[in-house]
């Protein structure tokens with residue numbers, strides 16, 4: 001079996017950007033994607049999320065960004081990605097869910113069930129959507145109501161007439177409260193006091209937030225999401241929930257879950273019908289475990305003080321959409337950096353064989 005220059009795993013924003021740049025550099029590669037159709041995580045976002053609701057989806061390299069209109073994000077972005085894959089003839093193979101990547105005699109063997117691809121380098125672009133994070137609280141399994149994670153969010157109508165507890169201090173929790181508080185009874189709990197920003201989200205503020213995540217990745221710590229360090233903002237769609245007091249009535253985390261609700265350490269109790277866990281996601285990198293890339297601190301350390309995309313532990317591996325590049329803008333830039341990293345690696349290898 002021939003050995004490819006690179007295998008890109010994942011065809012979201014990060015994987016498509018990497019593939020575009022690899023193609024431009026003339027590097028033979030395939031892109032393996034677990035989904036049936038284009039769109040990355042955007043295919044799976046809830047129906048009520050429109051292109052106006054998202055904070056902005058960056059353009060793919062060499063293209064214009066998709067319009068900020070009333071279209072559903074889970075339709076508009078997949079259509080945008082599909083057209084892009086076709087226009088640039090990107091070598092995407094799907095559905096292929098990669099189970100593991102092994103290092104065999106200095107060749108990276110990418111395995112998905114019975115199938116395998118052999119490559120000199122890999123670009124991992126698997127995002128976080130397939131790895132939802134659900135914290136554990138005592139009594140969780142005794143709750144008689146409904147527990148949903150962001151990944152299951154069925155849209156606001158589902159919650160009509162129910163008392164909903166939203167858990168989490170990120171942008172998703174803020175958006176859920178914005179949609180739910182005007183139509184039903186809500187409560188909000190977060191582990192930490194939310195940090196609000198009322199200034200415009202400037203490029204400088206964005207860069208400062210990304211720098212915080214880079215510092216963690218440079219130390220090999222598990223990354224936080226970029227969105228989690230930018231601070232929270234209320235958009236016009238959330239003003240009605242604010243007026244109703246949905247954000248001001250925030251409480252700290254409860255201590256335990258009981259069959260009908262949640263109880264705090266001071267003994268106080270709230271009855272709820274639904275617990276909506278807006279508690280985020282973690283990088284979907286389990287298939288890379290055989291390569292032993294994690295540092296003692298639990299994350300994958302990246303080069304250039306966390307600003308690069310090359311894994312410190314193995315420079316044949318590029319990570320895009322990971323840590324500081326886990327946003328559509330970041331994923332875009334990381335794709336270019338990863339393609340260059342692959343090129344450097346292949347050139348160095350060629351020099352060795354001469």
Ligand code: FAD
Pocket residue numbers: 009010011012013014015032033034035039040041042045054055056057058096097098099125126127128129130172284287320321322325326327328329331
């Ligand atoms: P994804 O889009 O998740 O793509 C990963 C791809 O990898 C998927 O197609 C998946 O099928 C595939 N895959 C996963 N595992 C495997 C495997 N083992 N084998 C093969 N394929 C695999 N960012 C912004 O910049 N602006 C926003 O407004 C914004 N809004 C957001 C709203 C929500 C609700 C969330 C959760 C995130 C939001 N983000 C936003 C973050 C942004 O969506 C992501 O950072 C960005 O889209 C990530 O792209 P990606 O290519 O890294 O991952």
